[in-house]
Amino acid sequence: MFSKAPKDSRSTAAWRIALWTTVAFALSAALAFYIVYLAASHELWARSDAWLSGEVEVLAEVSRSTPRDHLDDRMVEEVAELVTRELPDERNSKGLRLNSVFFLQTAPAHQPLWVGPEPKQAFFSAIEQADLSPRAPETVSVEGWKAPFRVVVHTGENGSRTFLGLSAHGAIHQLHRMIYRFLLVWLGMVLLGFVISYQSARRTLMRVEEITETAARIGSHDLSSRLPAPRSHDEISRLAETFNHMLDRIQASVDQLRTVTDGIAHDLKSPVTSIRGTLEVALSEQTEDGWRENVAEAIEGLDRLAQLLNTTLDLAEAEAGALRLEREPIDLSGLVRRLLDLYQPAMLERHHHLQADLEERVMVDADSTLLNRAVGNLLDNELAHLPEGCRILVEVSRNQAAAELVISDNGPGFPPEVSHQAFKRFVKGKQSAGHGLGLPLVEAVVQAHGGRVRISDQRGGARITVSLPAAVLEPA
């Protein structure tokens, strides 16, 4: 509904990731091969040149030490033949010898001595054209031969010159074979690399796709869908975890909103019904006292309704973090003492024994109106829920960095159905006549001040502890 998986795999991120990875991989592999190739060919040429230089020396030596007679030529020719045999007899598929070698010796007033493939005239002219210097092998192209020859020359004392040539065919052939193998391996690597990176990217992105689908499902249906618990702990798993946490929070808020809406609807309906009924009765009353009584009752009902609305709004504001605190240094003990003055007669009326243990000057940085309401709510709670004749102990103390207010009683404690969720809205005991917003407001106010509220059932009674960060006392 919100997103469709792309039909064409080439428009997926996995494809793009795999493609770019492969391109980068192929380029770097090609570069590495090229460097190896350069080194190998350099080595190959160096070796063949070294061989040429060495052999030409040997041949020149042989020709010099051999007396100049009719056997001389035969002798040199024999040696030259031997030299050509030193090389492995490599032939290509057409049976052509790859390592063709030629030997040429010229001397003034002598017939040139030639050992090598025919026709020798092509070699003679090629050598004549090439400007060769001793001991420096050069590349010489010979007509009728595809591959050039590496040729080295040795000049003797009597003006004789000894040429030795080796066809580059073999070397070139080796290099070509190397390139061909490189290409094969490279193609295989690139292909394999592409497949692997595409697969792994796709598998990773499939998990993202799964999250997308879950999100889409949640948009249109319910909030209960969750992503499967991640096995590993990588980025995507963290995304899934975060996503699940977000869903938990959203579901909690939605549930809470539902509870609140239901609570408000219920809590508004019954007073509205009773107010309406009371006013209807007033209309049909004959005596002034009669309708006066009913109208007054209706107004009292409306006041309770207004109180409910106000508390709900305050609570919503507090929970949304929009509570504006007008902080000022307040003596928590003083604030509690004034509230106890206000509440004491009502407590006595219910035959409660109220005992206060207030440490002097426990300063907090707080909004006095809100704190008054919070502590007032707690005292209202004691008044509303305790059976007659209980003992109530109110303590204020400074506990290191915290100011602590503890209200404990020896009443029946929290009803079991509320004790674990007393701070949730509209949660109230079966016997309670309140609207179930008192404690949530207390908690919201205290939390807005950076403090916390704990409730505990002690042996025979309830105990509420409010801790607030104590204000830093200026040095006296």
Next chain:
Amino acid sequence: MRLLVVEDDLPIQEFLERALSEAGYRVDVAANAARAEALALEGVHDAFILDLGLPDMDGLDLIARCRAHGNSAPVLILSARRSVDERVRGLEQGGDDYLTKPFALAELLARLRNLLRRAQPAQRESVSLHAGDLRLDLIRREARRGDEVLQLTPQEFSLLEYLCRNADRVVTRTMILDHVWRMRIDPATNVVDVHIYRLRSKVDREPSRPLIHTIRGVGYVLKSA
């Protein structure tokens, strides 16, 4: 005394007009800021009652414009919002006042009286109060009913003083908490009623001539006659 009520919500406007007229004020009404400004420029009103959420202008801006025109009549602000804007609190220090909806008519009238009194030249603070045969000596903090001195706690004296200052006018529980205990809280229980009950047991010991009366659904009144 002539008042200008600026309120765009018609039922509330009508209710205010009727209630204030019955309380003896001359009332003009305006449903928007433009009309209100035109009326305010006449300069004949002793106080304004102003709703903050107007359709065409923010109520506070309207006050600023009236002040700019030299109109210094005090303003009682009505706000639907529970937590009051700092700017409104600022106005409270400037001599104006605010009230959040819903409010008790008794409280509106009391705050209005307060505003109008503050706008008058200062009167000498009296040192004693009378209501029927009740006399309060504010300096010695002593209360007498006829010849008999009442044994009151300081708190009870303050409560009685507040009722006496507002003799024959209804005060709500919220007003009592605000003025006697200086707390803007709204207890869910009957804490104020118990205080009144105890005070009454000392002040009205003879049931034939009671001074403190309960107005059900609203609050209490100390009747001087």
